Amino acid sequence: MELLHSGKVRDVYADGEDLILVASDRMSVFDVVLPTPIPDKGAILTQLSLWWFDQLADLVPNHVISEDVPAEWAGRAIRCRRLKMVPVECVARGYLTGSGLRDYEATGVVSGIELPAGLVESSQLAEPIFTPSTKAAMGAHDEPMTFAEVITTVGAATAEQLRDITLAIYRRGSEIAAERGILIADTKIELGWDADSQLVLGDEVLTPDSSRFWSAEDYVPGKVQDSFDKQPLRDWAVGLGWDKTAPGPEVPAEIVERTRARYVAAYERLTGRTWS
Template sequence: MELIHSGKVRDVYSDGDDLILVASDRVSVYDVVLPTPVPDKGKILTQLSLWWFERLADVVPNHVVSATDVPPEWIGRAIRCRRLEMLPVEFIARGYLTGLGLKEYEKHGAVAGVPLPPGLLEGSKLPKPIFTPTTKATEGHDEFMTFDDLVGEIGGATAERLRRVTLEVYERGAALAAERGIIVADTKLEFGRAPEGTLVLADEVLTSDSSRFWLADEWQPGRPQHALDKQVVRDWSSTVTDWDRTPPGPPIPDDVVEATRARYIQLYERITGTTWE
C-alpha cells in the first residue's frame, strides 16, 4: 500500500480500488499537531464513527467498505473506504454558541452570514440549528463562508442538498445524544462525490475530534462547559505562554493526556451504551 496523505490525525493509504483510512493517536490544537499522543484515541474515533455511520445510513450514504478488511496492525483504528472526490469545504452545523462561532457572533452578530438574536452568551442554545460552512484550508486557518460563497464553490443544487443533510445529521445525532444526557453543541462533516455522482459522507462523524459534546446536567450558558472532547487540551494549551501557536507544539503533560483519554472514553460509553475495552 502507498501512503498518499498524512493529515493532522489520519493517514490515507491507497489499496487497489479502495483507500485505507487510519486514525492515529495524534492530537492537534490551533492546526498544530502536538508531540504527545493520547492512547487509544485513534481507536475510539474510529469505533464511534462506525457506530454513527450505521445509524445515519438512511440519511446519507457513507464511504465505509469494511471495518475488518484492513491490515491486522491497524485493526480497530482503520476503515477500508471508497475513493471519493472530496469537496473543498467543511460542513458545520451549530446548535449552541461556542468556539469560533462565538467569536464571529461577538464581532458581527452573525455566523457565516446567518444573523442571530442579540444578547446571546457563551454556550447559549440557538433558536434553531444553523449551517455555517468554512473553507478547508491547506495552509493557515479555515475561514467562514456564507451560503452564497458555498453556492459559488460547489453549485446551488449541491449546496442546498448538503445544507439540508448537514442539519439533518446534526439534528439526528443531537436527539440521540440528548437521550443519553449529552448535548451536541456543534459538529463538522466532510463530503465527497463518488464516481457515479452520489454525495457521500466521509472522514469521521460525530466524534470528539469533529464535534463539541457537553454534559447536559452541567450545561449553563455564560461560562465554559464541561466538554467530553479535546477542549481540555485546548484549555491547557492556552496557558502555555511561551508558545506562539506555530509548530513545533509543546508536549502535553501526563495529567492532561489522561484527562483527555478519559473524556473520549466517557463519551464513547455514554453514546454507544457499551464499555470501552
C-alpha cells in the same frame, strides 16, 4: 500500499481501488501536532464513527466498505470508497460558541445568517443553522462562508444538498445524544461525490474531534461549557505561555490520561458500550 496523505490525525493509504483510512493517536492544539500521543484515541474515533455511520445510514450513504485492514491497524482503520471531496467544510451549529460566537459578537451575523440580539456564550439557537467554511491547507485556518458563497463554489442544487444533509445529521445526532445526556453544540462533516455523482458521508462523523459534546446535566448558558474532547490538553497548552508554533511541547502523563478519559467517556455514553 501507497501513502497518499498524512494529516494531523489521519493517514490515507491506497489499496487498489480502495482507500485505507487510519486514525492515529496523534493530537494537535492550535494546529500544531504535539509529540505526545493519546493512547486509544485513534481507535475510539474510528469505532465511534462506525457506530454513528450505522445510526445515520438512512439519511445519507457513507464511504465505509469494511474493517478489513492490515493487522497493525486493526480497530483504528477502515477500508473505504474513494470520493471526490466537496471543497466546503460543512458545519451545523445548535448552540453559539467558538468562532461562531466571536463572529456574532463582532457583527451579529454567523456565516451570513443574522441572529437575534442578546445571545451569550453557549446560548441555544432557536433552530440549528448551517455555517459552512472554506477548507484551508494544513496549518492554516478555515474561513467562514455564506450560503451564497457555497452556491458560487458548488452550484445551487449541491449547496442545498450540503445544507440539508448537514442539518439532518446534526438533528439526528442531537436527538440520539440527548437521550444519553449529551448536548451536541456543533459538528463538522465531510461529504464527497462517489463514482455515480452521489453525495456520500466520509472521514469521521460526530466524534469529539469533529463536534463539541457537552453534559446536558451541567449545561448553563452564559459560560464556557466543559466538553468531552481535548479540553484538558488545550487548557494545559494555554497555561504554558507557548507561542503556538512547532515543535509543540511534550505533554505530561496526567494531562494525557485526563484527555484520554474524555474520549472514553464520550464513546461509552453515546454507544452504551464499555471501552476496554
